[in-house]
Amino acid sequence: MRTTKTTAITTTITAAALAAVILTPAHAGAAAPPTLRGCGPGELCLWQKAGFKGARHTYELSDIDIESCTALPEGGSAESLANRTGRPVTVYQSGECAETGEFNTYPGSGTWAPESPYRVRAFKVWES
Known part of the structure; x- marks a missing residue:
């Protein structure tokens, strides 16, 4: 016992x-992923400042062309992002998605990047 x-x-x-x-x-x-203040499933959210702070740009799959370059609004850039699209997303330092600048691809399985190594000015969403 x-x-x-x-x-x-x-x-x-x-x-x-x-x-x-x-x-x-x-x-x-x-x-656990950070609180994303309204970045829902199926969305790509880009914040102006690191740490998911500042102005946020939100894009839904239904509003963008797949595999086409989408520039942030004139003069806009982002330092953090959340990819909840379910598809890979490449973000670019260049506003024209040029590969002469920096670029990274984030998987679509729910990626949170609190600090980009460069200012993001454009992106492409890819087919899965």
Whole structure:
């Protein structure tokens, strides 16, 4: 009987210790996406400033041409983005989607990029 109680207590303590490690703030933040203030499923959201702050531009699949370059509004740029389109999206430093500047492709499975390595000025949404 004593061995059963000891085993049960050891198992409970081990589970509690494991939960404490898994649920530390550093791990909890990595597991859950940030609050995106209204960026819904099927949308590409681009924020003017890093950390999903500043003015937001939101694009829905029904409003854009697939595999065509879409420039942000005149003089607009973004430093953070969320791709919830379900399709890969390439963002460009160039306002014309030129590959002579910087560009990155983000998967469509729900990608959150709080800080782009360059100012995004245009994008293309690709077929899956």
